[in-house]
Amino acid sequence: MDFTYSEEQQMLTDSLRRFVASAYTFEARRRNARENGSFDTHFWSALAEMGVLGLCVPTEYGGFGEGPATQAVVQRELGRALVQEPVIPGGVIAAAILKQFAPAAMQAAYFPPLASGENVFAVAYLEPTTRYRADTAQAQARKQGTEGYVLNGAKSGVWHGAAANIFIVSAVLNGTLALFLVQRDAPGLNITSYPTMDRLAGADLTLADVPATLLTTQGLDALEVGLDHGIAAQCAAAAGAMERLIEITAEYLGARKQFGKPLASFQSLQHRVAEMVMQKELALSMAYVAAQGLDAIDIAERRRKVSAAKVITARAARFVGQQAVQLHGGMGMTDELEVGDYFKALAMVDVLLGDTDLHMERYTEAMAA
Template sequence: MDFTYSEEQRMLADSLRRFVESEYSFEKRRRNAREHGSFDRGIWSSLAEMGVLGLAVPADHGGFGHGPASQVVVQRELGRALVQEPVIPSGVIATAILAHHAPAALQAEWLPAIASGDKIFTLAYLEPDSRYRPEVARTTARKAGADGYVLNGRKSVVWHGAAADTYIVSAMLDGALALFLVSRDAKGLAVTGYPTMDRLSGAGLQLADVPATLVTTNGLEALELGLDHGVAAQCAAAAGAIERLIEITAEYLGTRKQFGKPLASFQALQHRVADMLLQKELALSMAYVAAQGLDATDAAERRRKVSAAKVVTAKAARFAGQQAVQLHGGMGMTDELEVGDYFKALTMVDVLLGDTDLHLERYGEAMAA
C-alpha cells in the first residue's frame, strides 16, 4: 500500500485543512457542543458536499469508493480540529458493514443516503455487561410476519446515538448474533442522550418490541469488520489531534516567559516536546498499519494489525495529552484553553471501540491463529 499522497488526496487534505481552520475554531467547537449537542447540520452538509461522508461508499451508490489510505488522509485532518460530527460512526463503520454485508436492496436504499448526509447512522452493539465484547448480546430478535423482526433489549454507550436517524443494532437471532436496522422513530424505541467528557454525546437505547430490518445473520463477522474500520479511522484522527496539540503547545512555550526567557528556550521542556513528536510519528505510523490491515484478505491478520495500532495509538494519545497539560502549567488545568479539549479527546481514544485490554487479547489471539 502506497501512503504517499496522490494529487487528489493532497487536494482533499488541503481543502479539509482550510475548511476546519475557518469553520472549526475553538469558540465554534465549544458553542456547538454547548448549544447543539455536538452536531451542526450545516457542518454535516458541508462535509457531505466535500465527499467526506461518501469517501468509502461505492461509486455505484453515490460515493467515491476510496480505500483505507484515503481515509487516513481525511481522518487526520478531521482529528486536527476535533471535528465533533459522527463521521466515523456513519461514514466509516456503518458504511463498511452495509457495503460488505447488507443485501443489494438495502445497499441501494441506504448507502446513497449516507454519502449525501441525508441519513446519520451509528452502531449500537454495547450493553451494560458486555465489556466491549461484540459477541456478547442479551438483546434478542424474533420473527414478526413474513419478512419483519422485532427486537427487545437494551444498548448502552451508543456513540453519537442522540444525533442518529438509524441504528445498526446487534441482537441474538436463533442462537447466533445478527445485525438489524432500527429507525430512530420506531415504535417501542426509547433513546436517552447524554454528553460525554470529551464534549461529544452518547445515548442509551431501550427496545421493547421494536420493529427492525435484518441486515445480516453473519452478525459477528460484519460487526468486527465495521469496528476494525472504525478503529483504523480513529487512529488516524488521534494522530491528527496529537499533531495539532503539539503545535498549540509549541506556540504557548514560545510566547510564555519565565525568568525573562521564553519557556521554549529551556532544554528540559524542549526534550518533552521532542518526546511528544516521537509519539505523534508513532501514532501516525500505526494509523498506516491499521489501514494496511483493512486490505488484508485474512481476518486474523486484519485483527492483529488493527488491534496493535489501537493499543499503540491509545498510549501515544494519552502521553501527548498529559504532556501538553503539564507543559501549559496551571493554565493547562483550566477550561480557558483548548488544550483541555484535546486532552479529553485523546484520553477517550483508549476507551472508544474497545479498550487496551480487549485489543491486547485480540492481538494475542490473532498471533496464535
C-alpha cells in the same frame, strides 16, 4: 499500500484543512457542543458536499469508492480540527458493514442518503453487562410476520447515539448474532441521551418489541469488520489531534516567558516536546499499519494489525495529552484553552471501540492463530 499522498489526496487535504480552520474554530466547536449536542447540521451538510461522508461509499451509489488509505488522510485532518460530528460511525463503520454484508437492494436504499448526509448512523452493540465483547450480546430478535423482525433488550454507550436517526443494532436471532437497522422514531424504542467527557453526546437504548430490518445474519463478522474500519479511522484522527496539540503547545512555550526567556528555550522542556513528537509519529505510523491491515486477506493479520494500532495509539494519545496539559502549567487545567478539549478527546481514544485490555487479548489470539 502506498501512503504517499497522491495529487488528489493532497488537494483534498489542503481544501479540508482550510475549510475546518475557518468553519470549525475553537469558539464554534464550543458553541456547537453547548447548543447542538456536538452535532451541527450545517457543518454536517458541508462535510457531505465535500465528499467526506461518501468517501467509502461505492461510486454507483453516489460515493467516491475510496479505500482505507484515503480515509486515513481525511481522518487525520478531521482529527487536527477535533471535528465532533459522527463521521466515523456513519461514513466509516456503517459504510463498511453495508458495503460488505448488506444485500444490493439495501445498499441502493441506504447508501445515497448516507453519502448526502441525510441519514446519520450510529452502531449500538455495547450492553450494560457485556462490556466491549460483541459476541456476548443479550438483546434478542424474533421474526414477526413474513419479513419483519422485532427486538428486545438494552444497548449502552452508543457513540454519537444522540445525533443518529438510524441505528445498526446487534441482537441474537435463533442463537446467532445478527445485525438490524432500527429507525430513531420506531415504536418501542426509548433513547436516553447524555453528554460525554469529550463534549460529545452518547445514548442508551431500550428496545421493547421494536420493529427492525434485518441487515445480515453474519452479525459478528460484520460487526468486527465495521469496528476495525472505525478503529483505523480513529487512530488516524487521534494522530491528527496529537499533531495539532503539539503545535499548540509549542506555540505556547514560545510565547510564555520565565526568567526573561521563552519557555521553549529551556532544554528540559524541549526534550519533553521531542518525546511528544516521537509518540505522535509512532501513532501515525500505526494508523497506517491499521489501514493496511484492512486490506489483508488473512483475518488474523487484520486483527493483529488493527489491535496493535489501537493499543499503541491509545498509549501515545494519553502521553501527548498529559504532557500538553503539564507544559501549559496551571492554564492547562482551565476551560479557557482548547488544550483541555484535545486532552479529553485523546483520553477517550482508549475506551472507544474497545479498550486496551480487549485489544491486547485480541492481539494475543491473532498472534497465536
